[in-house]
Amino acid sequence: MTRTSETTWPHKNNVGARVKNGAGAVQVGAVSNACFLLFLYFILEFFLRFSQRIPGYGQIRPTLMFFVIIAGVLFINRDKIGDRLKDPTFRAFFVFLGYLAVSLPLVEWPGSVIRHHVGDFVLAVSFLFFTALIVDTNQRLKWFLIVFVGCQIFRVLEPLYLNITEGYWGGQTHLRYGEFAGRLAGAPADVINANELGFVIVTIIPFLHYLLWTKGWKYKLVYLALMPLLLYALILTMSRGAFLALLVVAFMIFKESRHKLALMGIGLLVAVLGWSVMSPVQQERYTSLIDQDGEFGASVDGRIDGMQKELMLGLRRPIVGHGLGTTPEAKTHAFGARQASHNLYAELLIEVGVIGAAIFLTFLWRVYRVLVRNKELFKGLDSAHNSFYSHLNTTMIAVFWMYAVYSINYWGLSQYYWYLFAGLAVAFGRLLKQQYDLEQGRGEESVLPATPRYPLAGRINRRYARV
Numbered sequence: 001m002t003r004t005s006e007t008t009w010p011h012k013n014n015v016g017a018r019v020k021n022g023a024g025a026v027q028v029g030a031v032s033n034a035c036f037l038l039f040l041y042f043i044l045e046f047f048l049r050f051s052q053r054i055p056g057y058g059q060i061r062p063t064l065m066f067f068v069i070i071a072g073v074l075f076i077n078r079d080k081i082g083d084r085l086k087d088p089t090f091r092a093f094f095v096f097l098g099y100l101a102v103s104l105p106l107v108e109w110p111g112s113v114i115r116h117h118v119g120d121f122v123l124a125v126s127f128l129f130f131t132a133l134i135v136d137t138n139q140r141l142k143w144f145l146i147v148f149v150g151c152q153i154f155r156v157l158e159p160l161y162l163n164i165t166e167g168y169w170g171g172q173t174h175l176r177y178g179e180f181a182g183r184l185a186g187a188p189a190d191v192i193n194a195n196e197l198g199f200v201i202v203t204i205i206p207f208l209h210y211l212l213w214t215k216g217w218k219y220k221l222v223y224l225a226l227m228p229l230l231l232y233a234l235i236l237t238m239s240r241g242a243f244l245a246l247l248v249v250a251f252m253i254f255k256e257s258r259h260k261l262a263l264m265g266i267g268l269l270v271a272v273l274g275w276s277v278m279s280p281v282q283q284e285r286y287t288s289l290i291d292q293d294g295e296f297g298a299s300v301d302g303r304i305d306g307m308q309k310e311l312m313l314g315l316r317r318p319i320v321g322h323g324l325g326t327t328p329e330a331k332t333h334a335f336g337a338r339q340a341s342h343n344l345y346a347e348l349l350i351e352v353g354v355i356g357a358a359i360f361l362t363f364l365w366r367v368y369r370v371l372v373r374n375k376e377l378f379k380g381l382d383s384a385h386n387s388f389y390s391h392l393n394t395t396m397i398a399v400f401w402m403y404a405v406y407s408i409n410y411w412g413l414s415q416y417y418w419y420l421f422a423g424l425a426v427a428f429g430r431l432l433k434q435q436y437d438l439e440q441g442r443g444e445e446s447v448l449p450a451t452p453r454y455p456l457a458g459r460i461n462r463r464y465a466r467v
Helices: 033-048 062-076 078-086 088-106 110-134 138-166 194-211 217-237 240-256 260-277 280-287 297-314 327-335 344-378 388-406 417-439 455-465
Strands: 018-020 026-028 170-174 180-184
Touching: 033 062, 033 110, 033 138, 062 078, 062 110, 078 088, 078 110, 088 110, 088 344, 088 417, 110 417, 138 180, 138 194, 138 217, 138 417, 170 194, 180 194, 180 217, 194 217, 194 240, 194 388, 217 240, 217 260, 240 260, 240 280, 240 388, 297 327, 297 344, 327 344, 344 388, 344 417, 388 417
Parallel strands: none
Antiparallel strands: 018 026, 170 180
């Protein structure tokens, strides 16, 4: 089979976008380029919050408007994309949705779920469906990654720039004797606090490491320019949870590397430089992870005690829980303080009970199994070790375990990150399977389901493709 690096974008038609990939296969987008572009803008609006930056723009409710439009386009194209919903990951999630519907009358506060929390959950879940169903060609996958990672880099560099130029912090932490210390949080137009900014930083580091450092020298220069800024911003957040998540990412990179001795030296150098730029308050906050006698030792004990209380709260209604999104209400009634959960696993127990938690964790395990299956498929691909697919899969495995660990310190049932990750895993796994089938000689073309312009010719092509 002749290989080519050609990538072509045809004119629009009723079939969708055709892209010739590196193996000569023709991929057909089940939905139009216009829908994909709307999805990219939806991502930009969600993360960069144009409605908070442009006066009057928020009046049209852009996030809701684009959500409805994209959902409508997918519904219209349901015949073309219906088979994708049979993926085991989707099936596991549909079981979870069915459980939420059946258990709704049995939870503690069903009215609160319907009035206040369904909207946030639906918006978060949309990232699973939109990503998995719309990102269906190699070109779209790469553009999705560029836009998503680019948004996260901007969310980090903007408050860092404001901190350097204007002394902006955005957050603070309490010290003894009524004093406070600044913590770098999201920009004024953003909604993330210091811990969430740290989470964003640690999320994008694996993407940059595996997708930039493994390419040419120009990409390596971009990597070397961004990484010190990201790590410095992480120091300014004073997020101990994000620091532990960074250690998980570092371990995954070390585990997969063939240059372990060099990485150990680089890691030691980064640690020394990082410690040297920290203020005494920042140093004491990070060392409080192992030293309980310092300034911030009590806050570590308080966080652990809070997690234990949340787990005990979940056991008050262990079967079906208090209801989706009702952790703040449950904690208000139990502890007299309205506060979101700091632990996804406790949040699951509180809101959906043991049964719902088991189903949701099964869904996450199905997502991980996609990545494990991908590693098996690489064995049948040419030059898989240095391929874009291989690097992306390694990235996602590192991010998965980082998410799993950070979820001990972060809620997530109605947050976007697990759903976007799952959607990306499904889309990526589908594209990889198509590539694998192609290289194994199971078809001349890898064509996603779409209605052909000439039905008779389409049936003839499919018949002879199986011969």
